[in-house]
Amino acid sequence: xxxxxxxxxxxxxxxxxxxxxxxxxxxxxxxxxxxxxxxxxxxxxxxxxxxxxxxxxxxxxxxxxxxxxxxxxxxxxxxxxxxxxxxxxxxxxxxxxxxxxxxxxxxxxxxxxxxxxxxxxxxxxxxxxxxxxxxxxxxxxxxxxxxxxxxxxxxxxxxxxxxxxxxxxxxxxxxxxxxxxxxxxxxxxxxxxxxxxxxxxxxxxxxxxxxxxxxxxxxxxxxxxxxxxxxxxxxxxxxxxxxxxxxxxxxxxxxxxxxx
Amino acid sequence: xxxxxxxxxxxxxxxxxxxxxxxxxxxxxxxxxxxxxxxxxxxxxxxxxxxxxxxxxxxxxxxxxxxxxxxxxxxxxxxxxxxxxxxxxxxxxxxxxxxxxxxxxxxxxxxxxxxxxxxxxxxxxxxxxxxxxxxxxxxxxxxxxxxxxxxxxxxx
Numbered sequence: 034x035x036x037x038x039x040x041x042x043x044x045x046x047x048x049x050x051x052x053x054x055x056x057x058x059x060x061x062x063x064x065x066x067x068x069x070x071x072x073x074x075x076x077x078x079x080x081x082x083x084x085x086x087x088x089x090x091x092x093x094x095x096x097x098x099x100x101x102x103x104x105x106x107x108x109x110x111x112x113x114x115x116x117x118x119x120x121x122x123x124x125x126x127x128x129x130x131x132x133x134x135x136x137x138x139x140x141x142x143x144x145x146x147x148x149x150x151x152x153x154x155x156x157x158x159x160x161x162x163x164x165x166x167x168x169x170x171x172x173x174x175x176x177x178x179x180x181x182x183x184x185x186x187x188x189x190x191x192x193x194x195x196x197x198x199x200x201x202x203x204x205x206x207x208x209x210x211x212x213x214x215x216x217x218x219x220x221x222x223x224x225x226x227x228x229x230x231x232x233x234x235x236x237x238x239x240x241x242x243x244x245x246x247x248x249x250x251x252x253x254x255x256x257x258x259x260x261x262x263x264x265x266x267x268x269x270x271x272x273x274x275x276x277x278x279x280x281x282x283x284x285x286x287x288x289x290x291x292x293x
Numbered sequence: 294x295x296x297x298x299x300x301x302x303x304x305x306x307x308x309x310x311x312x313x314x315x316x317x318x319x320x321x322x323x324x325x326x327x328x329x330x331x332x333x334x335x336x337x338x339x340x341x342x343x344x345x346x347x348x349x350x351x352x353x354x355x356x357x358x359x360x361x362x363x364x365x366x367x368x369x370x371x372x373x374x375x376x377x378x379x380x381x382x383x384x385x386x387x388x389x390x391x392x393x394x395x396x397x398x399x400x401x402x403x404x405x406x407x408x409x410x411x412x413x414x415x416x417x418x419x420x421x422x423x424x425x426x427x428x429x430x431x432x433x434x435x436x437x438x439x440x441x442x443x444x445x446x447x448x449x
């Protein structure tokens with residue numbers, strides 16, 4: 034009787050490490066399946082459509098509104114110091130360094146990651162994956178690897194689109210509605226935003242987030258308990274774990290890139 | 294289900310849009326790429342000190358923006374900064390004794406060039422040099438002069 038809590042603790046710990054190890058082994062198999070995709074690019078293109086193109090709308094709309102809010106809030110703060118010309122810097126730096134990669138990744142997890150998990154989980158629940166194995170088709174190569182690669186490739190593009198659209202949203206509010214000088218908006222932005230320091234580091238962030246978000250999504254789907262409840266749990270876990278991983282990684286990456 | 298052709302076109306557009314966004318971030322947001330669409334002409338002006346003036350800073354007359362700073366160079370023979378101004382063609386009739394000063398917008402704002410038209414009959418032409426210039430005020434110099442004046446008064 035007295036051993037029960039201890040046993041549960043041990044089981045939970047073992048379960049955690051088991052999943053951690055399985056996740057990494059799964060990643061190895063997925064990465065090993067990617068070179069084979071060079072011969073069948075159509076598989077990846079179909080997934081790029083469902084993962085990337087269908088996520089585009091939410092990215093565009095959110096990007097515009099995030100940029101507009103940044104423009105409005107930044108203007109209200111900066112105008113007190115007579116420094117509203119710096120609005121372009123505020124909008125561009127916030128978007129390129131942080132909000133672009135992070136918010137795009139969170140939206141990506143909600144829109145594309147959950148769909149990937151549910152799709153693979155349902156394939157498993159309806160035994161399509163076992164059926165493929167019976168036909169000597171490796172589901173890792175046929176199902177998981179193209180989805181992972183498509184997510185990994187889409188994410189940096191989506192983040193870049195988010196940032197670019199957001200800058201124009203901020204431009205619209207700042208220059209169009211609030212009367213900041215057009216040239217000062219761009220010239221201050223161009224003077225302060227560094228191509229290597231800011232833009233490239235933002236792209237590196239989005240590449241890392243794309244890797245992690247796609248990995249979690251396909252793993253949760255593949256590892257789902259093959260019931261309707263299991264698939265729904267796996268989908269929830271995808272969104273929650275991806276959000277946590279992205280926000281945590283963002284801090285680590287920011288500290289590495291801009292901390293020193 | 295969409296045809297595979299529509300899927301491929303969609304993916305192609307998506308990738309092109311992503312690359313275009315990256316290009317825009319690189320060129321428009323971070324690098325210097327001056328683009329003034331309307332017709333314009335260039336004049337130059339030499340300053341002892343340009344302070345925090347930047348390429349694409351505004352050029353104004355009576356507070357109206359008439360152009361932008363096109364280039365900033367340093368003349369190693371005269372030991373002066375040479376600023377090239379790009380002024381729109383519709384503001385083409387400035388006298389050739391127009392003076393140029395570097396001012397600051399607001400207390401900590403960005404710096405800009407203000408032109409002050411003179412009384413000459415001749416107009417500035419493309420490629421002309423503005424001779425009457427006033428350098429940017431550098432805060433440290435003003436404070437230094439102020440302290441120096443205070444000290445010299447006290448010693449009397």
